[in-house]
Amino acid sequence: MRNLWIFISKYNAFFLFMLYFSLAFLLVVRNNAYQRAGSINSANRVVAYFYGHYSDLTGYLNLAETNRALADENARLRGELEVSKFHNDTTQGQIIDTVSQQRYTYIVAQVIKNSIHQKNNVITINRGSRHGIQKGMGVLSPTGVAGIVLQVSEHFATVQSLLHSDTRISASLQKSKAFGSLVWGEDNFNPRMAYLDDIPNHVKVTEGEPVVTSGYSLFPPGIPVGHVISATSKGGKSFLEIPIALTTDFARLQIVYVVKDDFAEEKHQLEEASTDG
Amino acid sequence: MGRVLSLNIFRFIIFILMQVFLFRNIGYYNLAAPFPYIYFLLALPLSISNFTLYTIAFLTGLTVDAFYDTPGVHAAACTALAWARVVFLNITIQPENHELQATPGMSEMSFRWYFIYALVLSFFHHLVLFILEVFSFANFHYTLISVFLSCIFTVVLLLLFDFIFYRKKKR
Numbered sequence: 001m002r003n004l005w006i007f008i009s010k011y012n013a014f015f016l017f018m019l020y021f022s023l024a025f026l027l028v029v030r031n032n033a034y035q036r037a038g039s040i041n042s043a044n045r046v047v048a049y050f051y052g053h054y055s056d057l058t059g060y061l062n063l064a065e066t067n068r069a070l071a072d073e074n075a076r077l078r079g080e081l082e083v084s085k086f087h088n089d090t091t092q093g094q095i096i097d098t099v100s101q102q103r104y105t106y107i108v109a110q111v112i113k114n115s116i117h118q119k120n121n122v123i124t125i126n127r128g129s130r131h132g133i134q135k136g137m138g139v140l141s142p143t144g145v146a147g148i149v150l151q152v153s154e155h156f157a158t159v160q161s162l163l164h165s166d167t168r169i170s171a172s173l174q175k176s177k178a179f180g181s182l183v184w185g186e187d188n189f190n191p192r193m194a195y196l197d198d199i200p201n202h203v204k205v206t207e208g209e210p211v212v213t214s215g216y217s218l219f220p221p222g223i224p225v226g227h228v229i230s231a232t233s234k235g236g237k238s239f240l241e242i243p244i245a246l247t248t249d250f251a252r253l254q255i256v257y258v259v260k261d262d263f264a265e266e267k268h269q270l271e272e273a274s275t276d277g
Numbered sequence: 278m279g280r281v282l283s284l285n286i287f288r289f290i291i292f293i294l295m296q297v298f299l300f301r302n303i304g305y306y307n308l309a310a311p312f313p314y315i316y317f318l319l320a321l322p323l324s325i326s327n328f329t330l331y332t333i334a335f336l337t338g339l340t341v342d343a344f345y346d347t348p349g350v351h352a353a354a355c356t357a358l359a360w361a362r363v364v365f366l367n368i369t370i371q372p373e374n375h376e377l378q379a380t381p382g383m384s385e386m387s388f389r390w391y392f393i394y395a396l397v398l399s400f401f402h403h404l405v406l407f408i409l410e411v412f413s414f415a416n417f418h419y420t421l422i423s424v425f426l427s428c429i430f431t432v433v434l435l436l437l438f439d440f441i442f443y444r445k446k447k448r
Binding site for chain 2: 013017020023028118189
């Protein structure tokens with residue numbers, strides 16, 4: 001026993017290394033298995049405090065750019081209003097619409113931490129469970145898709161950015177309506193680009209064709225995602241891998257919208273029941 | 278003693294803040310990213326005990342992890358760095374030649390010694406960091422290129438930082 005102690009204390013550098021390294025390794029593995037269950041992430045109060053102040057500063061410097069983007073969006077949405085449309089028919093009288101019911105509502109949030117140079121990028125926003133945000137909600141940017149809510153604390157939430165190797169978003173080609181999944185990572189670490197996978201070979205793809213969300217997952221259908229960079233297919237595969245230029249500039253992300261789908265639970269339960277049976 | 282302690286606490290805060298708010302945003306796409314916060318660990322005094330060294334390294338890693346959203350990855354890398362440091366100092370330094378308060382730096386040693394010290398330690402740190410971050414051996418050549426490029430990036434910054442703390446030997 002004594003000899004063992006002498007041995008351990010003689011080579012204490014190695015044993016301490018083993019001790020701390022396995023502790024750290026445990027953290028890594030646990031984190032991978034439970035999707036950031038721990039409190040050591042940027043939804044943590046102290047860390048979020050620092051990032052909050054930092055984003056106040058950078059947010060101020062980017063105010064002009066953000067204002068312009070929001071004004072553009074306002075102008076676009078104003079165009080969607082009923083009053084800005086010209087009705088080219090002669091029927092009179094008001095129609096009471098009972099057919100449409102509100103399905104998606106949006107929670108505005110400010111980005112307080114963002115990165116684009118990591119292999120797995122995570123965004124932190126300043127809205128949390130108190131504001132009605134839940135795990136797994138979709139997140140939009142003013143110009144396109146931003147990511148999926150990963151972890152929620154009372155005042156903050158982390159968002160798994162589209163620039164994350166685990167993110168898969170269902171998207172479709174606007175003309176052919178063929179859908180596939182939008183992926184980033186795997187050899188491509190350009191923050192302005194992603195790939196649309198799983199589009200069958202027979203689908204005709206044209207260069208510059210818009211890519212929009214399919215509406216099968218967390219996002220409302222028809223939200224722009226990007227446009228096709230090149231339509232050439234790699235030979236010998238049964239599915240196309242189409243490079244997509246993203247509409248969202250993640251380097252300048254300031255304001256995001258969290259999508260609240262009122263029918264999400266109903267849809268989820270139905271689909272769950274269908275796959276089990 | 279108090280001076281050494283306060284200097285190190287000051288360095289810890291400065292380097293963590295610089296890493297998180299400045300160097301996190303600098304990178305050559307995802308190929309190379311600098312991690313000069315390890316200068317804090319490189320510059321800990323020679324007399325520090327192994328246990329204290331490992332604890333400080335682990336906690337430093339954990340702090341950076343909290344900001345990077347990567348629990349454990351930096352902690353593991355810093356622990357590997359601490360081990361490399363212990364082994365490297367054992368091989369290259371006779372303890373009686375130096376006063377115990379001294380810190381490993383260009384002003385105490387030679388430029389050549391410090392260059393190799395920074396290179397070896399940052400290599401081990403980055404190797405563990407990138408392998409754990411990717412967490413697979415697929416595309417291993419890509420990971421290795423990242424490690425080498427980031428290493429060069431970090432070492433250049435470490436040398437620059439050491440010139441800031443450079444003090445002419447009093448003889």
